[in-house]
Amino acid sequence: MKKSVLYGLLLPGLLFLGIxxxxxxxxxxxxxxxxxxxxxxxxxxxxxxxxxxxQILLTTVVVSLITTLLCLALGFPTAYYISRKTARSKGILxxxxxxxxxxxxxxxxxxxxxxxxxxxxxxxxxxxxxxxDKPLDILYTPTAIVIGLxxxxxxxxxxxxxxxxxxxxxxxxxxxxxxGASRMSAFVRIVFPLALPGIVIGAVLVFVGxxxxxxxxxxLGGKQRVISTFLYQNAMTLNxxxxxxxxxxxxxxxxxxxxxxxxxxxxxxxxxx
Amino acid sequence: xxxxxxxxxxxxxxxxxxxxxGCGNNANNAGESPAASSPATSSAPADGSASPDAPxxxxxxxxxxxWGFSAEFxxxxxxxxxxxxxxxxxxxxxxxxxxxxxKIRQGTSDIDVVYLSDYYAQQAIDEGLxxxxxxxxxxxxxxxxxxxxxxxxVDYGPAYTVGQLxxxxxxxxxxxxxxxxxxxxxxxLKNNLTMPNITGTAGPMVVDAASRVAGNSTFNEDAAxxxxxxxxxxxxxxxxxxxxxxxMFAQQxxxxxxxMESYFKDLQAAVPGAKFVKPAEGxxxxxxxxxxxxxxxxxxxxxxxxxxxxxxxxxxxxxxxxVDSPVNKDVQLTEEEAKGVTYGAEVIEKLNKLxxxxxxxxxxxxxxxxxxxxxx
Numbered sequence: 001m002k003k004s005v006l007y008g009l010l011l012p013g014l015l016f017l018g019i020x021x022x023x024x025x026x027x028x029x030x031x032x033x034x035x036x037x038x039x040x041x042x043x044x045x046x047x048x049x050x051x052x053x054x055q056i057l058l059t060t061v062v063v064s065l066i067t068t069l070l071c072l073a074l075g076f077p078t079a080y081y082i083s084r085k086t087a088r089s090k091g092i093l094x095x096x097x098x099x100x101x102x103x104x105x106x107x108x109x110x111x112x113x114x115x116x117x118x119x120x121x122x123x124x125x126x127x128x129x130x131x132x133d134k135p136l137d138i139l140y141t142p143t144a145i146v147i148g149l150x151x152x153x154x155x156x157x158x159x160x161x162x163x164x165x166x167x168x169x170x171x172x173x174x175x176x177x178x179x180g181a182s183r184m185s186a187f188v189r190i191v192f193p194l195a196l197p198g199i200v201i202g203a204v205l206v207f208v209g210x211x212x213x214x215x216x217x218x219x220l221g222g223k224q225r226v227i228s229t230f231l232y233q234n235a236m237t238l239n240x241x242x243x244x245x246x247x248x249x250x251x252x253x254x255x256x257x258x259x260x261x262x263x264x265x266x267x268x269x270x271x272x273x
Numbered sequence: 274x275x276x277x278x279x280x281x282x283x284x285x286x287x288x289x290x291x292x293x294x295g296c297g298n299n300a301n302n303a304g305e306s307p308a309a310s311s312p313a314t315s316s317a318p319a320d321g322s323a324s325p326d327a328p329x330x331x332x333x334x335x336x337x338x339x340w341g342f343s344a345e346f347x348x349x350x351x352x353x354x355x356x357x358x359x360x361x362x363x364x365x366x367x368x369x370x371x372x373x374x375x376k377i378r379q380g381t382s383d384i385d386v387v388y389l390s391d392y393y394a395q396q397a398i399d400e401g402l403x404x405x406x407x408x409x410x411x412x413x414x415x416x417x418x419x420x421x422x423x424x425x426x427v428d429y430g431p432a433y434t435v436g437q438l439x440x441x442x443x444x445x446x447x448x449x450x451x452x453x454x455x456x457x458x459x460x461x462l463k464n465n466l467t468m469p470n471i472t473g474t475a476g477p478m479v480v481d482a483a484s485r486v487a488g489n490s491t492f493n494e495d496a497a498x499x500x501x502x503x504x505x506x507x508x509x510x511x512x513x514x515x516x517x518x519x520x521m522f523a524q525q526x527x528x529x530x531x532x533m534e535s536y537f538k539d540l541q542a543a544v545p546g547a548k549f550v551k552p553a554e555g556x557x558x559x560x561x562x563x564x565x566x567x568x569x570x571x572x573x574x575x576x577x578x579x580x581x582x583x584x585x586x587x588x589x590x591x592x593x594x595x596v597d598s599p600v601n602k603d604v605q606l607t608e609e610e611a612k613g614v615t616y617g618a619e620v621i622e623k624l625n626k627l628x629x630x631x632x633x634x635x636x637x638x639x640x641x642x643x644x645x646x647x648x649x
Contacts, residue, residue, distance in 0.1 A: 052645045117524050137464065139526065140510045222510050223648050237371045237472035238640055239378070239396075 043246035064210035079161030140222030164198025193270035341367030395629035413583035432560035434597035442529025453553035465528035471643035558624035
């Protein structure tokens with residue numbers, strides 16, 4: 001096929017992305033530097049100069065990072081196991097892993113409210129076993145947000161990892177072991193570096209998802225805000241679209257920074273990857 | 274790692290960002306009353322009969338923006354009869370105050386009549402989003418309590434219901450009997466209280482109540498906020514929607530908090546022993562208003578609808594169904610019927626009323642202070 005025809009095939013997608021994504025994002029970013037008729041950085045200096053905003057940002061990033069690490073810790077063994085199975089059972093296992101995605105985040109958050117609440121399953125068990133005489137406060141804390149988000153994004157991590165892990169040739173591991181590598185070192189020096197692209201994609205998806213999630217923190221979180229609920233407050237109930245745009249741009253910036261850092265770390269761990 | 278991966282990772286990240294941002298919107302309807310997603314009301318009856326004085330021809334479309342609670346009641350007793358009498362097809366848009374006001378702000382909707390609490394209606398008035406009404410077209414205004422006739426000025430719509438913000442609690446979970454706003458600060462409510470968020474209708478009322486509890490007869494902002502900051506240990510969560518309150522109350526995550534009297538029936542359904550308290554310092558009047566949206570092509574019809582919502586017939590039915598407290602002076606309720614509604618001229622006149630123009634002028638600042646001093 002001619003090159004021009006190939007470019008033609010790209011056109012619809014590019015147009016769609018350009019009109020509905022690139023232009024709005026550029027406009028949003030532009031609007032944050034223009035306030036009350038003048039070019040200004042005041043939106044950002046105001047935001048970063050305020051300890052309350054910084055606190056929200058910190059809470060959000062910490063919650064997102066913990067969620068990402070948890071998803072990785074739980075998702076990697078699962079994905080590794082699935083990737084070593086035959087095609088048939090792989091399909092079934094993957095379907096089971098993805099199954100939670102079919103339920104809306106709202107329903108899942110409500111389920112967690114019932115599980116984590118004072119009269120919930122976990123507290124019933126803790127009090128029943130005599131581990132504590134009073135129910136623990138889990139619901140309406142950042143811990144509850146982390147639990148909810150981990151449940152929400154674990155399937156995404158598993159899918160990202162399975163895709164990469166199943167393409168790693170088992171012969172490589174066997175070869176390493178035959179040359180004297182222990183199982184552990186074969187894993188660390190062969191499987192893990194080769195799995196890095198999947199880990200990065202999974203981690204980015206989970207991190208970005210956690211950073212921008214609204215439903216779960218709104219329902220499971222307590223007095224502390226995260227950045228998405230704060231953005232909602234500004235945009236929807238205060239009608240302060242300027243600050244809301246500033247927050248949105250900061251969220252985009254964080255995303256790019258984190259993606260960049262992860263890629264960099266991946267490059268260092270596996271320069272040939 | 275190759276450039277290709279980097280590019281792909283970036284792209285997936287961006288796509289997921291957009292996708293997830295889109296999902297977020299649903300959340301806000303989630304806590305809405307179950308009926309919030311109800312579609313438009315039923316159209317004209319199948320036999321096509323209309324009342325004799327209704328205009329003939331195709332029905333006019335009247336778009337009404339409302340909360341969506343008690344949808345069945347409104348369909349059957351408010352919207353349905355009006356459609357029949359005026360040869361109108363009512364189309365509903367539902368959602369919470371803030372969302373619906375924002376929709377009007379965008380200027381792309383064709384809403385004719387909007388139900389909003391006074392706090393949000395005042396914002397719309399300040400931004401010039403409402404038509405001025407002609408009170409002579411709404412004769413029933415003369416038949417309602419004076420407090421409800423022109424809560425936001427004579428040019429704008431009346432309040433069709435005046436409810437009260439008081440305190441509801443579960444006596445099994447608190448040792449102390451709660452009788453006043455100041456009791457919310459009692460240590461017996463530690464980790465047992467929910468408070469309305471500042472951005473909701475009840476938020477500014479709570480700020481005013483805190484000022485009173487701190488011992489001020491006129492509003493004192495600093496005293497109010499330092500008093501509210503002392504509530505930190507008691508509050509589990511600040512609620513944005515009444516349904517959140519009801520959920521937490523039913524699950525016994527909280528012992529209680531400030532709530533509108535009209536929602537008390539939902540609490541009682543979950544916890545039969547629940548109590549509603551009219552605080553000693555006075556409850557707060559929550560007024561829900563009706564207004565005509567600027568640019569409405571059906572202004573007269575809209576005014577006729579407002580008149581109908583104020584009529585004795587509708588007011589009596591909604592009071593008896595405990596949907597809304599009546600403001601029409603002609604509505605007579607027995608003691609049993611008046612349970613759970615804010616009823617009677619002297620009860621309503623005694624309620625504390627906030628100056629919504631003052632609230633709106635200060636709300637951005639209050640929200641900032643609330644975020645930093647109270648809700649963290």
